Amino acid sequence: MRKWTIFTFSILFLASCSADDSTPKEDTQQETIENSEESNQPFLVETDELTIEHVHGIGYNDENELLVATHNGIKVYRDVSASWFETTKNLHDYMGFQVTKDGFYSSGHPNNDSSLKDPLGLIKADQYGEELNLIKFHGESDFHFLGASYSGQDVYIINEQANSSLNTGFYHSSDGGGDWNKPIMAGFDADTYGMIAVHPSNGEMVALATREGLFVSENAGDTFSKWTEGMITALAFSEEEIIYATVSDEGDIGLHSFNLSNKKSTPLPIPYLDYDNPITYIAVSQQNPNQFSIVTYDPDILQTTDRGENWKPLIQDGKM
Numbered sequence: 191m192r193k194w195t196i197f198t199f200s201i202l203f204l205a206s207c208s209a210d211d212s213t214p215k216e217d218t219q220q221e222t223i224e225n226s227e228e229s230n231q232p233f234l235v236e237t238d239e240l241t242i243e244h245v246h247g248i249g250y251n252d253e254n255e256l257l258v259a260t261h262n263g264i265k266v267y268r269d270v271s272a273s274w275f276e277t278t279k280n281l282h283d284y285m286g287f288q289v290t291k292d293g294f295y296s297s298g299h300p301n302n303d304s305s306l307k308d309p310l311g312l313i314k315a316d317q318y319g320e321e322l323n324l325i326k327f328h329g330e331s332d333f334h335f336l337g338a339s340y341s342g343q344d345v346y347i348i349n350e351q352a353n354s355s356l357n358t359g360f361y362h363s364s365d366g367g368g369d370w371n372k373p374i375m376a377g378f379d380a381d382t383y384g385m386i387a388v389h390p391s392n393g394e395m396v397a398l399a400t401r402e403g404l405f406v407s408e409n410a411g412d413t414f415s416k417w418t419e420g421m422i423t424a425l426a427f428s429e430e431e432i433i434y435a436t437v438s439d440e441g442d443i444g445l446h447s448f449n450l451s452n453k454k455s456t457p458l459p460i461p462y463l464d465y466d467n468p469i470t471y472i473a474v475s476q477q478n479p480n481q482f483s484i485v486t487y488d489p490d491i492l493q494t495t496d497r498g499e500n501w502k503p504l505i506q507d508g509k510m
Contacts, residue, residue, distance in 0.1 A: 231278040233320045240265065240274050240510040245485045246298070248473040249289025251317060256473065256483055256504070258491065259287035259296065264319045267504055269493070274510055280319050282310065286336030286347070288388075289473070293317055295325075295345060295367070297333035312336075312347070312367045325367040327353050337386030337396060340476055344393025346386050346411070362410050364393065373411025380405060380416075387425045387432065390476055397432055399425050404434055404448065417448060418455055426472040428479040433458070433472050435484070441465030445472075445484065445498065459498040460484070 247259040256267040263281035267274055285298035293316045300306035306322075307329030314323045335348035343366040349356045360383070361370045380400035389395035394410040399422035405414045418434070425434040432448040443463040448455045463469070467486045475481040483493040483504070491505035504510070 233279065234266065234275050234277055234318055236273055236275050238274075238510075240276065240505075242489060242491075242505055242508045245471060245489045245491070246283075246285050247287025247296070248471050248483060248485055248491070249287065249294065250473050250475040250477070250481075250483075251289055251294075252291050252476070253317075254475055254477045254481075256491075256493070257287075257289050257294065257318070258485075259284035259294075262301065266318065267491075267493075274504075277318060277320075280304075280315075280322060282306075282319075284319075286333040288336055288338040288345075289340070290338055291341045291476075294319065295336060295338045297331070297336060299332065312345070314366065327355070330354060331356075335384055335386055337388040339388045339393035340390035342391065342393040344388060344396075344410070346388060346396055348383065348386070360398075360411060362396075364410070373407070374413070375407075375411055376413045377416075378405055378414040385422070385425055387427050389427045390429060395427075397425055397427070397434075399423065399434070404432070406432075417453070418446075424469045424472045424484070426474045426482070428474045428476070430479065433474055433482055435469035435472060437465075437468050443468050445469065447497075461492065461501050 242260050244261050245258055249257050251257055258265040261283045263277045265276050281301045283299040284296045286296055288295045296313055298310050299308050300310060309332035311327030311331050312325040314325050330353040333347045337346040343364060345363045345367050347361050349358050349361055352358055356370060359372055362373050363370050380402040382401045383398045385399035387397045395408050396411055397404060397406045401421045403416045403420055404418040404422050406417050407414045421437050423435045423437055425432055430450055434446055436444045445458040445460045446455050447458055463486060467488050469484050470487055471485040473483045480497045481495045483491060485491050488507050492501045492503055494501050
């Protein structure tokens with residue numbers, strides 16, 4: 191079986207599994223806890239030897255640095271110095287990673303030396319993850335599929351297993367994860383969904399990657415429309431467009447731009463990618479919409495600053 195076929199099951203969750211319409215239990219009050227490990231080392235240190243086995247999300251912060259979520263903490267690429275940095279504590283296995291203007295949302299599992307419960311639930315961190323706030327579902331849920339507005343409070347999750355407050359399914363919070371509601375999702379007729387992207391300044395615009403195409407809602411998930419056809423493996427918003435990756439039935443890998451104004455899709459140039467090395471994550475700079483990065487299955491991390499005309503490899507086969 192082709193690797194990208196296996197990969198389909200890791201990025202797409204069966205929508206039929208979340209068709210539970212029963213009323214969730216009442217949400218409890220948001221819990222916020224600061225977590226910090228004692229250390230004499232600087233939190234962020236430059237490295238000239240970096241190995242990344244798995245990537246669980248990427249995003250550009252307000253300093254236009256590329257943050258990469260991995261099995262063992264956050265890695266940071268600074269374009270101005272062409273250098274990599276890594277954190278020295280809070281080396282957690284971050285999942286559902288979404289960078290925001292003032293930090294990032296995530297989920298996942300704590301590292302072995304941490305006193306935090308497993309799974310992490312929904313957390314909100316500062317710029318590099320030195321301070322972690324436990325927002326909700328700590329010790330209950332691991333959200334592999336999570337989306338958040340870059341500059342707002344809107345957060346979306348796919349809950350794969352019921353917890354003390356939520357049944358399975360697609361949920362939205364407009365207050366940073368405190369309270370949750372289950373959108374109606376009228377017009378969403380795909381049998382899978384997975385990766386979530388949220389517009390950076392309009393938190394009610396949310397897009398879902400599916401095996402059948404790109405589905406977009408402009409009212410926080412109450413109604414959806416299909417904007418493109420075909421399997422979508424990764425996606426990210428800028429203010430004016432959605433950058434998304436596809437895999438054809440023949441295994442051809444593509445990158446595209448969907449213009450939010452004229453509703454037209456155009457292909458973007460990318461280096462040749464073999465059928466078993468599809469694009470898994472995309473990040474678009476909020477400072478420069480012509481700059482974005484892609485992650486592939488291997489993993490490779492590639493960056494362009496001119497909409498794909500030229501690509502710079504930042505990580506190749508997991509190594510810098």
